[in-house]
Amino acid sequence: MKTATSKAESGETRRFDAYQAVTDTILKKLEEGTVPWRCPWDRKVGRPRNFASNREYQGINVMLLGVKRFASPYWLTMRQANDLGGQVRKGERGTLIVKYGRHERRTKGKEEEETKAVYYLRGYTVFNALQIDGVEFPEMELPEPQANEGRIESAERIVQEMPGKPDIHEGRTVRACYRVSTDTIEMPARSRFIDAESYHLVLFHEIIHSTGHERRLNRNSLMGATGAVMTEYSKEELVAEMGSAFLGMEAGIVQDEHEQSAAYLQCWLDTLREPNRKRWIVEAASLAAKAANHVLAIE
Structure with a gap:
């Protein structure tokens, strides 16, 4: 089974199955009576996004972050927070997000080398703006639906x-x-x-x-x-x-x-x-x- 590497809050690297980790997170919410894809955000907060890149999260990451119910849409990895002169507040727990990607692997065929696409799912830990000190985050104003x-x-x-x-x-x-x-x-x-x-x-x-x-x-x-x-x-x-x-x-x-x-x-x-x-x-x-x-x- 393909596994991915994620850094825990302590900075230690662990091996885990990213697909299973995401599924377990969703199952836990369902068991609690919450359907995470029905309400994974608050219209007053907005779609979760990475503050360093200003890019909105897509796919499953919208749900993984939205169900945390933080009042800020901004997220950073620990390294990004440090690079911006801030730090994650002691005792705060991060949230798992995943990145889906592919790379090319060269293999020897019967007559010549062949290139094969290999897909992977990699896990990362991010922290909400409300868990970080030393970084000034803006507030987002969103229009109300009419x-x-x-x-x-x-x-x-x-x-x-x-x-x-x-x-x-x-x-x-x-x-x-x-x-x-x-x-x-x-x-x-x-x-x-x-x-x-x-x-x-x-x-x-x-x-x-x-x-x-x-x-x-x-x-x-x-x-x-x-x-x-x-x-x-x-x-x-x-x-x-x-x-x-x-x-x-x-x-x-x-x-x-x-x-x-x-x-x-x-x-x-x-x-x-x-x-x-x-x-x-x-x-x-x-x-x-x-x-x-x-x-x-x-x-």
Whole structure:
């Protein structure tokens, strides 16, 4: 099993399975009654980002950092904090994040050397701005979402500006779904939803599904989810759940983490505990980020 190296708060290097570490973190939150991909941030805090590079974290790292509920979006490694003239406060515990990458490995073939891509997942420990002394962090001011007659303008804009979006029909059914065969989304009437936030998050869920169509991202978890490989569709549902949350974040919509049914929680606990699925969380988060970026026309 491929392992990765991470530095603990003490500075000691340890060997661990990064995929398992991430999965264990998510399972722990599910066991506590929190669905981390539903509410991994606060609209008043903003998306977590590295203060040194000013780059926003992507994929699974959004959840790993968001569930910590710090009131600042800024994070640094211990080395970055030291380089900026600061220091991590004594006794503070860091948070695991991961980096997914690849490198080329040369191997000897029958006749000549061959190059093979090797993928890895590496773990890092970061600390929030509120755990660091000696560094001046700015405060972020984020606009509040605007609601108007059951519509949220920021969410409406995301849908309207999606490049090559599928046809969206409303009110023809009482069940939301995306149909691959016709590349269409069916949505119940808005009056059937308890609020505008719920409507848009469900629509985002179906829109994320649509990004898997062969003329968009051609995602195997959607296009290959038939017959003997229906387990792929379980991963596709996880992609849609996470992707919907990512788009919700962009629109300023945050779903209450406590409004989760016991059956929903148990379903994901059972699914993610199954053998050979410890990579699902990381892989699904990566696919969800790509899907959300496609909707937002971000390269």
